[in-house]
Amino acid sequence: MSTLVKEQQEIDVIVKDILADFDGRKNIDAVDIFNKPDKREVQELVKNLFKIVYPGYFRDKSFKIYNPSNSYAVIIEDTFYHMNKQVFLALDFCKKRGTMTEDDRRKESYRICKAFFGRIPKIREYIESDLLAAYDGDPAAGCFEEIILAYPGLIASTVYRIAHELYVEQVPVLPRMMTELAHSKTGIDIHPGATIDKNFFIDHGTGIVIGETAIIGKNVKIYQGVTIGALSTRGGQKLSGKKRHPTICDNVTIYAGASILGGNTIIGENAVIGGNTFITSSINPNTIVSMKNLEMEYRTSENTIATEELHQSEEWYYII
Structure with a gap:
């Protein structure tokens, strides 16, 4: 041989x-690959939803159009069709709904998509408020166009606001696939189950984590590396559905590297959370929290060590 x-x-x-x-x-x-939500189709779905949310910003410019309304109508109908298809497939994984017949899933997926597209004006209203918050909150922002086309925070919050509406409808898998696409692109991890009010601004953004049961009020500003997370997940699935993540009230600013943990933790209105702080209990309204007496160490070539104590003022929170 x-x-x-x-x-x-x-x-x-x-x-x-x-x-x-x-x-x-x-x-x-998962050998039956044609009966599962498709990652590539979900990515295309998000791209088309951006074309609807930001009309004119993300359209395909490879062809000419004389009537923009006709073009948008085609995009909306096509996106509805593809979302309906992906929701139909995703509903096969929904434990909360129990076993559904194919006909029931088809009716439910259509109902969900109809409700979702009916809420697009509301989604756009919230995204407009996020855009204004970014422009008002960042002196480096040159114009609205720069924020829409270049700011990772607005990309992540836009995908979150889209995915959140599907999460509210108890669509499994699909909302998380959407936010993970944004996570992979921006480094910002927002669970679609989080509840986030208007005028939400993420500055820089990389490394931000916001958990499923977090509640965030109006006019909240968050810098890079912030975690709004759970104290522990050792209980596993027994903790599912319980409040595990903090509540951030209106007008709160959270600076870089801060960790705020626990379902019972409430950050009161107008509080300022300084950089690199670690918080596991509630903070009263109008409170400034900062690290105290940081120490810098300097080593010379002769191994001489010198230290310098740093004192934080109310205006010094590790801003970049």
């Missing part, structure tokens, strides 16, 4: 053994 024939037989055995392991008994088995 030639070496080539022997190797082919050995490879055939390997392939056969691996295929036999695709027995459907493992949670990672």
Whole structure:
């Protein structure tokens, strides 16, 4: 027997053994790939929803149009069709709804999409408020166009506001797929279950984490590296549905690197949370929280060590 024939037989055995392991008994088995939400289609869905939310900013300029309204009508109808398809597939995974027949899923997916598209004006109203908050809150912002086209915080909050409406309708899988697309692009991780009011501004953004049960009020400003998270997830699925993440009241500013943890933690109105602080209990309204007496260490080539104590003022919170 030639070496080539022997190797082919050995490879055939390997392939056969691996295929036999695709027995459907493992949670990672999904051989029926046409009955699952498609990552690429979800990505395209988000792109088209941006065209609807920001008309004119993200349209395809490779072809000419004489009637923009006709073009938008086509985009809206096409996006409705594709969202309906993905919601239909996602509903097969919804534990809360129980087992659904194919006809029930089809009716429910249409109802959800109809409700979602009916709320697009509300979604756009909230996104407009986020845009204004970014412009008012960032002296580096040159114009609205710069924020829409270049600011990762607005990208992440826009995807969140889209995904949140599907989360409210108890659509499984799909909202999280959407926010994870934004997470991979911006480094900002907002769970679609979080509740975030108007005028929300993320500055810089990288490394921000906002958990599922977080509640954030109006006019909140968050800098890079902030975590609004849970104290512990050791309870696993037993904690599902419980309030695990903090409540941030209106007009709060949270500076870079701060961690605010726990479902019972409430940050009162007008509070300022300084950089690198670690908070696990509630903060009263109108309070400024900052790290005290930081110490810098300097080493010379002769291994001489010098230290300098840094004192924070109310205006010094690790802003970049």
